Amino acid sequence: MTDASAPRIHLGPVEDPHVADGIRRAGGVLVPLAEAEGVVWVQGPETFPSALPDSVRWVQLPFAGIEPWFDAGVIDDKRVWTSAAGAYAGNVAEHTMMLLLAGVRSLPEQLAAQSWRKEEFDPRVGTLQGSTVAIIGCGGIGRALIPYLVASKVKVIAITRSGTPVEGASETLSADRTGEIWSKADHFVIAAPSTSATRHLVGKAELDQMSESSWIVNIARGTLVDTDALVDALEAGSIGGAALDVTDPEPLPDGHRLWKLPNAIITPHVANPATTLTRVLADHVAANVARFAAGDDLTAVIDPSAGY
Amino acid sequence: MTDASAPRIHLGPVEDPHVADGIRRAGGVLVPLAEAEGVVWVQGPETFPSALPDSVRWVQLPFAGIEPWFDAGVIDDKRVWTSAAGAYAGNVAEHTMMLLLAGVRSLPEQLAAQSWRKEEFDPRVGTLQGSTVAIIGCGGIGRALIPYLVASKVKVIAITRSGTPVEGASETLSADRTGEIWSKADHFVIAAPSTSATRHLVGKAELDQMSESSWIVNIARGTLVDTDALVDALEAGSIGGAALDVTDPEPLPDGHRLWKLPNAIITPHVANPATTLTRVLADHVAANVARFAAGDDLTAVIDPSAGY
Structure with a gap:
């Protein structure tokens, strides 16, 4: 049954089934572009219409980072963009937990084995139980990671810009106190934004303070870690290991030293992969369609004048 | 300061620092065997004293499975044994979560790669977000696993003998309804006890009902899964994969077909490894020392007449 007051949404450039379902769940009806009040786009800016009907009051973009959309000149000030x-965040947190567990529990060397080497591996499988994990830049991803860590009885130290207590963390420190954590935590999750201030946040001085069993997980941007200093520490065995979904340089070139290290885990920037993108996006879209219908403020509104 | 009423505990055969700390935290004092009221043992039965002083009213053993202690004739009816x-359970649940995530998110093939194959892997990395996971035999390990799954927004179907609702599960089914889940859940965690009724709980008929992206994780006993049927399904690609910390036969012999499959993850029965055993045991010991001091019932009391 179509309600005359139901929001008229155009889904393009393809009718992705997960997102379509999300729109319908929220009470929206799918319409051609010419009849739309709202547009939900599930691909990049290349395929975006060069002009939108005036009836379109809201556009939902599919990515968190929207620089390419500004570069393409798509975003205007005639309507609301989200x-x-x-x-x-939840999907990236899940990947982060996998990387941290795989490192601490020595999964790579067990996967490489072609025989039952229990005596050899038994003393090398660690646990997160009772350890301390620092989350540097504890925003949406860090907050989504905390419940996994709490399930492993981990003590979480959250670092945020302001130091305002993060729910579920044992302790929250403001960013200016980051220097305190390197000798204090067992493992480190890098989830901070990439700025001039966070470049090489983890370098030789920080690595030198970590323990021989410490793992670093980077799911933010490669430049937050000084790759040369990291590789030196990994080769020397002065830290437990590094699990990286992002690298510097990225893509990591063939033959790079990181590829050969047994205590490095590399995944090629797939924490939020294409396979699951629209499945995960669907809930976000559904929530915004419901808010649009109710005339409420939308989530993740873009400020065209600020460029983000 | 030593309190005359503090429980006098002998820790042997070595003074493990984690367990020693647990005993002290609970108010106990460490004493030689001849002066002990309680004994906490952190190794196998081979090194256990052939006779205990009559003053020893309680013995804490370090393992969950205590058949070897009965076989060695160590357990008597002169005192309480725990x-x-x-x-x-928490440590095994953590390993289980790692295995499930590594499978669903295609970690093995990414670890094997020596170049940045983002385009190839991006569509092959899955997510647990929004999926349904069945835990077959949802006891202590399953209950410890649920918070991790809930963090990934998973719908949990718990199977228990009685079907009494398990906290955190979306649905709990009694064991006689196990047949319903194979086509209903996306992934399967095998955590049931090994009995004649659970032998080959997962065989050809069950595998045939699973989807092409389904992962099976077995952290219970190898015999719960029909290995030949599983290998056939893995070779055919009719399921996503299997992550096994236990196998049948176990140890898995060199050259076995399972070693060569890219969609099989094998860890050699290390979900609760030696490295972390005493660290994890410490909390259990501390709780029992506190109960012993207070004269309360101890946790995990062994029934010598029943043999468990």
């Missing part, structure tokens, strides 16, 4: 900021 | 049943 990004997918925050929508993928 | 096992470590339940102490390791």
